[in-house]
Amino acid sequence: MKKINFSAGPAILPQSVINQAADAIRDYNGTGLSLIEVSHRGKDFIQTMDQAVSLTKELLGISDEFEVLFLQGGASLQFYQVPLNLLAEGTTAGYINTGTWSEKAIKEAKLVGNVQVLASSEDKNHSYIPKAFDIPSDLSYVHYTSNNTIFGTQFQSLPETSVKLISDMSSDIFSRPIDIDRYDLIYAGAQKNIGPAGVVLVIVRKEALNRIAKKLPSMLDYRIHAANDSMFNTPPVFATYTTMLTLQWIKDNGGLAAMATHNEAKSKIVYDAIDGSSLFIGHAVKEDRSHMNVTFNIAKLELEDAFSELCKKAGLDGLKGHRSVGGFRASIYNAMSLEGVQLLADVMKDFEQKNS
C-alpha cells in the first residue's frame, strides 16, 4: 500500500514525477545512459537546466530583471550567502522573527553585518505573524520567512514598506502567486513544493547584484553562478532534473492560481475538522494559519499515542509534530491530494467520536 505522506520535508511529490524520475535513472531522455551518469555539459542536461529556469520564470511571472539560480547547500547556506552578497558595509538589514528558521537566518546575518530585528512572535511561541511595527526606510532589505513549517504560520499579506523584501519561501513557494516587484531576492530549498532535497532555488534581482562591491568566495558569489547559468561547478543533476519535472507538473495542473485554490480547499478541510472539534486544538491563530502545514494538539495529552496509532493504521504517515510545538502537524504541500486530506479529517472525526 502506498502511504499518504504528511511529512514536513523532504515531502510528498507528485506520483507522476516520482515515476518519471525513476525512469530517467534507468534511461535519460532515450540517451541510452542513466540521468546520474551523464555529463552536465551535455545538451540534454543543459536543456533540463534551461527548462527549470524558464518554468520558474513562467510560473512566478518573473521578468528578465531577475536571475534564476539552482544552487547547493539548501536554505541554510542562503542564511549566510544572502547577507554576504546583499548586506553592504555600513548599512543595516531588517529581519522579522517568526521562529526557528528566521532565528537561524538572523544568526548567520549577524556574522556579516548590522541586523535589526523588526518584530518577533517569540512571546507566544510563534503562534502568530507580527503585523503593526515600524520599518525604517533606509534598510538594505527586509527579510522574512514566508511560511513557518514548525509553528504552522504563514504570511497572508506582505509587510508594509518601500524597502525591497527578501524571503525564505522554502515551504510555500509555488503554492500561490507572488508579487515579484516587491522582492530583491527569494530563496527556497527544494524539498517541499519543488523537488527532492539537494538543490536550492535563488531568484535575485540583477540590479541588486550590481550593487555588490566586495570580492567574494566563488561558490558564495551569486554573480559567478549567474554568469555561468548555475553551472560554475557540477550542479546537483538529479535534484535539478526532478525539480524541472515538478515545475512542469505545476504548469500542467493550472499554475499557481490553481495551486492556491487547491491548497486553500485542502487546508480548510483540516482546519474545519479542528474548529468543529473539542478534542483538537490548532496552534496558530486563525488569521495567520498556514495552507501548507497545519499544526494541532490534542486536548487530552494521554490520547496522543492512540491517535498516532489510528493514523498509522489508515496509512497516514509523517504526522508527528515538531518538538517545539508537540502534538501533530499535517504538511499538505501542492502534491497532497484532496482525498488524502479528507481521509485525515475523517480519521480525526472518527477518533473524536470514540473519545468524547
Place this chain on the structure above:
Amino acid sequence: MKKINFSAGPAILPQSVINQAADAIRDYNGTGLSLIEVSHRGKDFIQTMDQAVSLTKELLGISDEFEVLFLQGGASLQFYQVPLNLLAEGTTAGYINTGTWSEKAIKEAKLVGNVQVLASSEDKNHSYIPKAFDIPSDLSYVHYTSNNTIFGTQFQSLPETSVKLISDMSSDIFSRPIDIDRYDLIYAGAQKNIGPAGVVLVIVRKEALNRIAKKLPSMLDYRIHAANDSMFNTPPVFATYTTMLTLQWIKDNGGLAAMATHNEAKSKIVYDAIDGSSLFIGHAVKEDRSHMNVTFNIAKLELEDAFSELCKKAGLDGLKGHRSVGGFRASIYNAMSLEGVQLLADVMKDFEQKNS
C-alpha cells in the same frame, strides 16, 4: 543499446547501483514511500547515512580519529571551506599546482590567508607531476590534487614532508588504497567514483578541528556538521543514498586493493594501445599517467572527427578531450569494465590500421 560511458564526471556508475537507485525512487526499503519524499530524520535514512559513513571508514581503513562527513557544494566549495577552517591566521598553507583544479583551490585559499605555491607543472601544460621541491616544515598543511581529470596525471607517490597533507581526491578516491596517517583532510566530489553529483565527501582529522579558533558561518563549519552527523540541515538524500550503494558495491567487489588491480589492468590496455601506435600520442608523461583518465591526441589532427565517428558507432560515449588538452580522454573509473576498455582499444587499433 546501453552505451559505454567514458565521461569525466558525472561518470559511469555500476549498473546494479543504477537499478537499485531507480527502485528506491519508487519504494525505499519497502517503506511504501519514495526515497525522495521521506524525512531525513526517519530511521531508514539515518541508517543509510550511518552505512555510508561506516563503509567509507571500512574501505579506506579510517580510525575514529577522523570525522566522515557528507556535505553539499562539491569540491568547489571545499576549495574555500578547507582554508577557512584549517588555515590559521599567521600561518601559511602550501599548494602544489598540477592544473585547473589546483589553481581553483589556490585562488580560493588566497581569499582566506597566506598561500605558498610549492611547485607547478604549468611550464609543460600540466603533463607531469612536480617531484623534487622544498616543503617548509612549518606549513599549516600541504594541499595537492591527487588526480587531474583534465590532463590525465596522477600522484603515484606522496610528497615527502612531515607536514600533514590535504588532498582533493575527487577523481580517484576509492580507486586504490591510501595511507590515511599522512592526512589531516581529504575531500572528494561524488560524481566520479562515489555516486551522483550533489554530495561531497569530507574526511577530517578530529585533532585538526580542535585547532580551529575562529567563529565560522554554520554551514561552512566542519565542527557543526560533525556534531550533527552531517544532518545539521537537510542532506542531499538521493545522492547520499546512491553513494552508500556504490560504496557497498566496492566492498562487494573486493575493496580498494581489488579496485587498484582492476584499474591498473584497464589503464594498461589503453596506454598499451597508445604506446603501440604511431597515430595516437599520450599527453601525460609515462610515470605520472593516471589510472582514471587517459588523455591522448591524434598525430594527424584532421582525423579527429573520423575517430570520433568510429567511437560513436561502436557505442563509446564521452571521449572528447577537455579544451585545455584537446584530442581525447577516456575516463575509466571503478565502474568501467575491462570489456569496455578492451572495446576502446580495439577501435583504436582498427582505426590505426585503416589510417596508416
